[in-house]
Amino acid sequence: MGVFARLNMVALAAIVALAACVPSDDTSQTQDYGLAGYNPAAAAQAEQSCLARGGQYAVGGIAGLKVCFERPKDAGKSCSKSTDCDSQCLARSKSCAPVTPLFGCNAILDSSGREVTLCVD
Structure with a gap:
């Protein structure tokens, strides 16, 4: 087998291996962001919850983080x-x-x- 044939086979094997890394479209699985417990929608959810309770979602404290004032x-x-x-x-x-x-x-x-x-x- 020639050098080019071997390279083609290696390339084909690499493509097949990488194809296995593509995530499935199964939406029943939770998205993993790489950090345990991290939820990028948490701030929006906290604000919605605060407003639903009649609070005001605003910056508070020295850290300047948003909190729910009620x-x-x-x-x-x-x-x-x-x-x-x-x-x-x-x-x-x-x-x-x-x-x-x-x-x-x-x-x-x-x-x-x-x-x-x-x-x-």
């Missing part, structure tokens, strides 16, 4: 300790926080009614 059911309600609120009990106004999450450093009342500073970034 108004708690008890926003503005009078409180004397953290357990009086679904969110945080603000120390200065003694009222439940108007938004969650509450970024920055805030004086809040803990579960015993003591004033503490909570910093969330």
Whole structure:
């Protein structure tokens, strides 16, 4: 067998081998992006979920990531300790926080009614 015939056979074998690497059109399989747990649609899904709950999807915190800001059911309600609120009990106004999450450093009342500073970034 000549050199060119051998090269043709090697090329043909390579083509057959590469053809086996083509993904199938079976949509029942989940797409693998190479990173465990990575979902490129996660941000859009999180935003849709947030808006459906009546929240506002916006940038928050030092990292500048988008988060869902929501108004708690008890926003503005009078409180004397953290357990009086679904969110945080603000120390200065003694009222439940108007938004969650509450970024920055805030004086809040803990579960015993003591004033503490909570910093969330």
